[in-house]
Amino acid sequence: MGCDGGTIPKRHELVKGPKKVEKADKNAELAAKWKYCALSQEKLRRPIVSCDLGRLFNKDAIIEYLLDKTTERPNTETVTHIRGIKDIKELNLTDNPEWEGERRNAKGDRYEDINCGMFICPVVGLEMNGKHRFCYLQTCGCVFSERALKEVKTEICHKCGDPFKHEDIVFLNDTKEEVEKLRERMEAKRAKAKTKKSKKNKEVETASTPADEAGPSGTSGSSEGAKSSTASGTKRSVxxxxxxxxxxxxxxxxxxxxxxxxxxxxNWVTHTPYHF
Structure with a gap:
């Protein structure tokens, strides 16, 4: 059995097997997380914000979502934990001098390095492209690489000098396991804040309630009236x-x-005085 020209077909040419699942390029997918907004899928542009889970967003996209949550948008599952503007932090990023952005020649006749990041670590100079772990401080919003925090151990921000604690560090675009840890920490922090707020409200209510309210017989009220009348009676003119x-x-x-x-x-005196 042969085809024209005496060729003999092979088995894979005659027997059709299951189609191979196309796999996305991991490098391209990783680079996209650091260049595109997680909600709108548009290119990241300043001002850039992040949430307690370390996702990157354009600030205007988050504001549009908060103003109208009824509108159907793709990728809304990435922002369901954001309740208001207080749940995001504007990032203080350091530009990469090697990043050309819109300035580069887009004729298609040159190699485009997808691993080139828009931002870098201000301490060690690593590019923020997904190959290195980056984090931001919830106190000031400054962004650094994990290597910078390990090499220069301090409790003061390397860029602005503001103090911070270990729990103020949030890693950006981390693994699923680390994101779940961040989610648990976020929920615990919110529960603590809610408890603290309810306790404060109870203290305010207790303080606003008079300590010596009048009883059913009105003895307390009569004693207060007697005190006030006695105090007013003892006043004398100079x-x-x-x-x-x-x-x-x-x-x-x-x-x-x-x-x-x-x-x-x-008489009364004005700007046009009249005397009577």
């Missing part, structure tokens, strides 16, 4: 105090020298 001198008494408006007759009272 002019009736015999131990005070006349000079001291003349300092007050109740003294006879401060009282004027109708003839001594001056």
């Amino acid at each position: 002019q009736t105090m015999e131990e005070k001198s006349e000079v001291f008494k003349s300092l007050f408006t109740t003294h006879s020298s401060a009282k004027r007759t109708k003839d001594q009272t001056s």
Whole structure:
């Protein structure tokens, strides 16, 4: 059995097996996380923000989502944990001088390095392209590589000098296992804040309630009225105090020298005075 020209077909040419599943290029998929918004899938452009899970977004895309959550958008599962503008942090990124961006010649006759990152670590100079772990500080938003934090161990930000703690570090675009840890930490932090807020509200309510409320017999209210009447009854005028001198008494408006007759009272004076 042969075809034209005496060729003999092979088995894989006659028997059709299952189609091979096309696999996405891991390098391209990894680079896309660091160059495109996780919500709108548009190119990242300043201002760039991140959430407690370390995902990168364009700030305007997040604001549009928060203003109208009813609109059907793709990739909304990446932002379901964002309740408001307080749940995101604007990042303080360092530009990569090697990144040409829109300035490069896009004729298609040159090699494009997909591993070239738009931003770099300001301490060790590593490119933020997914091949190295990067993190940001929730206190100030500055972004660094993990290597920088390991080599220069400090509790002060390398870029702006603000103090931070270990729990303020959030890694960007980390593995699924690390994202689940970040999610647990986020939920624990929110539960703690909610408990603290409810406790504070209870303290305010307790402080606003009078400690000595009147009972059914009204004894407390009557005692307060007696105290106030006694206090008002003990008030004396300065002019009736015999131990005070006349000079001291003349300092007050109740003294006879401060009282004027109708003839001594001056007329009103305005910008166009009229005398009557």
